Amino acid sequence: MSVSRTLLALLEPGPRHGYDLKRAYDEQFAHGKQLAYGQVYSTLSRLLRNGLVEEAGVEHGAGPDRKRYTITDAGVTDVETWLRTAENPEPYLQNTLYTKVVLALLSGRSAHDVLDTQRSAHLAVMRDLTRRKADGDLADQLICDHALFHLEADLRWLELTAARLDALAEVVRS
Amino acid sequence: MSVSRTLLALLEPGPRHGYDLKRAYDEQFAHGKQLAYGQVYSTLSRLLRNGLVEEAGVEHGAGPDRKRYTITDAGVTDVETWLRTAENPEPYLQNTLYTKVVLALLSGRSAHDVLDTQRSAHLAVMRDLTRRKADGDLADQLICDHALFHLEADLRWLELTAARLDALAEVVRS
DNA sequence: CGGGTATACACACAGTGAATACACCGTGTG
DNA sequence: CACACGGTGTATTCACTGTGTGTATACCCG
Numbered sequence: 001m002s003v004s005r006t007l008l009a010l011l012e013p014g015p016r017h018g019y020d021l022k023r024a025y026d027e028q029f030a031h032g033k034q035l036a037y038g039q040v041y042s043t044l045s046r047l048l049r050n051g052l053v054e055e056a057g058v059e060h061g062a063g064p065d066r067k068r069y070t071i072t073d074a075g076v077t078d079v080e081t082w083l084r085t086a087e088n089p090e091p092y093l094q095n096t097l098y099t100k101v102v103l104a105l106l107s108g109r110s111a112h113d114v115l116d117t118q119r120s121a122h123l124a125v126m127r128d129l130t131r132r133k134a135d136g137d138l139a140d141q142l143i144c145d146h147a148l149f150h151l152e153a154d155l156r157w158l159e160l161t162a163a164r165l166d167a168l169a170e171v172v173r174s
Numbered sequence: 175m176s177v178s179r180t181l182l183a184l185l186e187p188g189p190r191h192g193y194d195l196k197r198a199y200d201e202q203f204a205h206g207k208q209l210a211y212g213q214v215y216s217t218l219s220r221l222l223r224n225g226l227v228e229e230a231g232v233e234h235g236a237g238p239d240r241k242r243y244t245i246t247d248a249g250v251t252d253v254e255t256w257l258r259t260a261e262n263p264e265p266y267l268q269n270t271l272y273t274k275v276v277l278a279l280l281s282g283r284s285a286h287d288v289l290d291t292q293r294s295a296h297l298a299v300m301r302d303l304t305r306r307k308a309d310g311d312l313a314d315q316l317i318c319d320h321a322l323f324h325l326e327a328d329l330r331w332l333e334l335t336a337a338r339l340d341a342l343a344e345v346v347r348s
Numbered sequence: 349c350g351g352g353t354a355t356a357c358a359c360a361c362a363g364t365g366a367a368t369a370c371a372c373c374g375t376g377t378g
Numbered sequence: 379c380a381c382a383c384g385g386t387g388t389a390t391t392c393a394c395t396g397t398g399t400g401t402a403t404a405c406c407c408g
Contacts, residue, residue: 002270002273003397003398004396004397006273006277009277009280009281010277010280012281013280013281017354017355018354018355019353019354019355020354028276028280028346029268029272029273029276031267031268032264032267033264033267033268036398036399036400037354037355038355038356038357038398038399038400038401039397039398039399040355041354041355041356041357042356042357042396042397042398042399043397043398045356046395046396046397062353062406062407063352063353063354063405063406063407064353064354064355064404064405064406065354065355065404065405066353066354066355067354067355079277079281082274083274083277083278083283083288084287084291085291086291086292086294086295086296087270087271087274087292087295088295089295089296089299089321089324089325089328090206090207092320092321092324092325093205093206093207093317093318093320093321094203094205094207095317095320095321096176096261097261097320098203098316098317098320099176099180099203100256100257100261102202102203102313103180103183103184103253103257104257106183106184106187106202107183107186107187107253107257109257113258114257117258117259117260118260118261120260121260121261121262121263122260122263125263125264137345138338138341138342138345139276139342139345139346142272142331142334142335142338142342143267143269143272144267145331145334146266146267146269146271146272146327146331147263147266147267147269149327149328149330149331150263150266150324150327151263151266152327153320153323153324153326153327154263154323154324156323157316157319157320157323160316160319161316164312164316167312168312168313168316171311171312171313172202172313177362177363178361178362191389191390192389192390193388193389193390194389210363210364210365211389211390212363212364212365212366212390212391212392213362213363213364214390215389215390215391215392216361216362216363216391216392217361217362217363220360220361220362236370236371236372236388237370237371237372237387237388237389238369238370238371238388238389238390239370239389239390240388240389240390241389241390
C-alpha cells in the first residue's frame with residue numbers, strides 16, 4: 001500500500017513531526033487498521049536516509065520535544081511520479097483463494113469446503129460493510145464500495161470455480 | 175500470499191529439497207512471477223526454526239548434494255488450520271487507488287488524471303488477460319478470470335469515484 | 349502518580365541478488 | 379584417442395533491503 005509514499009505526501013503541504021503524521025494518516029486512511037507509531041518512525045528514518053525528507057529543527061513546547069520533518073525536492077518529485085504512474089495490477093494473478101483450492105485438491109482435502117468457508121466469510125463481511133456504508137460519509141462510502149465490489153468479484157469467482165472443481169482437479173494433478 | 179504456507183503444503187505429500195520445491199511452486203502458482211531461489215531457502219530456514227519442517231538427511235547423487243526436508247506434525251496441523259480458515263478480506267479496505275485520489279485532492283493535483291491513468295492501465299491489462307485466457311488451460315482460465323473480475327471491480331469503482339470527485343474533495347478537506 | 353504526547357530501538361518476516369559449488373556434456377585441440 | 383575447456387543445469391548460502399511490530403523510555407501536566 002506504500003505507507004512510505006503516503007506519509008511523504010502528507011508531508012508535502014508543510015513540515016510535521018512523526019506523532020502528528022501518524023494521526024493525519026489515521027484520520028484519512030486507517031479504515032479499521034491504524035498505523036503503529038513504530039512504523040511511522042522507522043519509515044521516516046528511511047525517508048531521511050534516502051534524502052526524501054530532512055529534519056527541520058526540534059520544537060520545544062508543551063510535552064516532549066518534537067522533531068519536525070520537511071519534504072525535500074527529491075521527495076516532491078517522488079510523490080509527483082508516484083501519483084502520475086498507474087498501479088501495476090499484476091498482483092491479482094497471485095491470489096490466495098486459488099492457491100488454497102489447488103492445495104486442497106492436491107492434498108486430497110475438500111476444495112468445496114474451502115470455497116464454502118470463504119463464501120460465508122465474504123457474505124458476513126459484506127453485510128457488515130453495507131451497514132458501515134449507510135452510516136458513513138462519502139469517503140467511507142467510497143471505501144466500502146471498493147471493498148464490496150471486490151468481495152462481489154471474489155464471490156463470482158468462488159461460484160465459477162465451484163462449478164469447475166472436478167475439471168480443475170484433473171488439470172492440477174497432471 | 176503466504177508463500178511459506180504454500181511451500182509447507184507442497185511438502186505434505188512427501189519429503190523434498192528446496193530446488194525441487196521451487197519448481198513445484200512455479201509450476202502451479204507462478205503466473206508470470208517465479209519464486210526466487212533465495213526466498214525458498216530463507217523460508218525453509220524459518221519453517222525449520224519454527225518446527226514446522228525437519229531436515230531428513232542429505233541425498234547424494236548426480237549433481238550437488240540435496241537437503242531433504244520433511245513436514246512435521248505441527249506443520250500438518252498448521253496447513254490444516256490454514257486451509258480450514260477463511261482469508262480475512264479486510265485488506266480490501268486499505269486500497270492504493272483511494273489513497274492516491276485523496277492525496278491528489280489534498281495536494282491540489284488532478285484526481286481525474288489519477289483515475290484516467292489507472293483506467294487506461296487496467297483496460298490494457300484486461301485485453302492482455304483476455305488473450306491469455308483464450309490460450310490457457312482451465313487453471314489459467316480461472317486465474318485470469320479472478321484477475322479480470324477484480325479489474326472490472328476496480329473499473330466500476332473508478333467510474334463511481336470520478337462521478338463523485340467534487341463532493342469527495344470537500345469531505346477530505348474537512 | 350496516571351495519562352496523553354513523542355521518540356527510539358531491537359526484532360521478525362519477506363524478498364532480492366550475487367556468489368559458490370558440483371556434475372554432466374559437447375567440442376576443439378594436440 | 380585423451381583431455382582440458384567452458385557452458386548448462388542443479389543446489390544451496392549469504393549479506394542485505396524493506397516493511398512492520400512491540401516494547402521501552404522520557405517528558406509534561408493536572
